[in-house]
Amino acid sequence: MHPALLVQDLRVSLRGRALIDGVSFALDRGQRLALLGASGSGKSLTAAALLGQLPAAMSASGRLQINGxxxxxxxxxxxxAGITAIHQDPMSSLNPLVRLGKQLEIPLRDAGLSVPAARQQALELLVSVGIEEAERTMESFSGELSGGQLQRVCIALALACRSTxxxxxxPTTALDMVSQAKVLDALSLYSESSHSIAEQSTAAAMxxxxxxxxxxxxxxxxxxxxxSGRIVEEGPMQSLLERPRHPYTKQLVEAAHAGFGSLPSEATAPSEATA
Structure with missing residues (x-):
């Protein structure tokens, strides 16, 4: 059985300077893996490389395998391709000029569903991620919803794409605590049984x-x-927080405790990198 996502020796460079240097990891279906680091550590740049969204001036090398x-x-x-993104700003993933229902129906129609079946499944997806007024949301434009609602619509869109x-x-940085909790509940649903509505029983990797x-x-x-674009420590989430080994990890954990949970952008990495 292949992992859902396999990354080997990922390197991202800009004019010969390594920004991501030899990142490797694997993700099984149903697994949720946190990529942690202070601002400037290379987290978002790693995501951009995996999604094929690097700026034109940057180059990437290594191996990327999705579902084998x-x-x-x-x-x-x-x-x-089997991989979908949810960004911090959900507006970047949605077309403000197209009703949300139509945007949800597009990948479902591409998968071969009829117009009525696609609409019905889009409604079910919205309900599954905690949207209470699914019918009204289907007819709405993105500018008419709150940030938390839009994040849940983006999760529904990821479900519609049937990505593993x-x-x-x-995805929760800009949200209030109530919206954050609802988004995390929806993401949990995605990773635990994301494709039951799409008549697939395989959980997603995240x-x-x-x-x-x-x-x-x-x-x-x-x-x-x-x-600084390198993996300095990895392991079970709880063990890493309770018994960090690398000095940089210890610094991040201490900074998080001092800052009530978040890593400050000024946390000092071993050397500089680009976020």
Whole structure:
């Protein structure tokens, strides 16, 4: 059985300078892996490389495999690649000029569903991620919803794409505590039984990128700590927080305790990198 996501020796460079240097990890289906690090550690750049969304001036090398299939790092991922992103700003993933229901129906129609079946499944997906007024949401534009509602719509959109790998890049950072809790509940549903509505029983794998250790501790099974574009420590989430080994990890944990859960951007990494 292949892992849902396999990353080997990932390197990202800008004009010959290594920004991500030799990152390797694997994610099984149903597993939630936290990618931790202070601002500037390379977390979002790693996500961009996996999603094929690097700036044109940057180059990537290494091996990326999704569901046992090798995927070129140089190409932007199509909807059929098996990997989907949820970004910190949900507006970046949604078209403000198209009703949300229509946006949800597009990948379902691409999968072969009829118009009525796609609409019905889109409604079910919205309900599954905690949207109470699904019918009204289907007819709404993105500018008419709150940030927490939009994040849940984006999770429903990821479900509609039937992806087995989800990259969630700081999906709760800009939300209030109530919206954050609802989004995490929806993400839990995604990783535990995300494809039951799509008539698949396979849980999804999730790379959860965050600077909030409190959220990571409550949500993720395993963790990687990234410093200056390199993995400095990895292991079970709880063990890493209770018994950090690397000095950088210890510093992040101490900073998180002092800052009530979040890693400050000024936390000092072994050397500089680009976020």
């Amino acid at each position: 299939v090798d995927v070129p790092l140089s190409k932007r991922r199509s909807r059929r 790998v989800l990259v969630a890049d700081e 790379l959860f990128i965050t600077h909030d250790l409190a959220v990571a501790a409550a949500f993720c099974h395993q963790a990687l700590v990234l410093g």
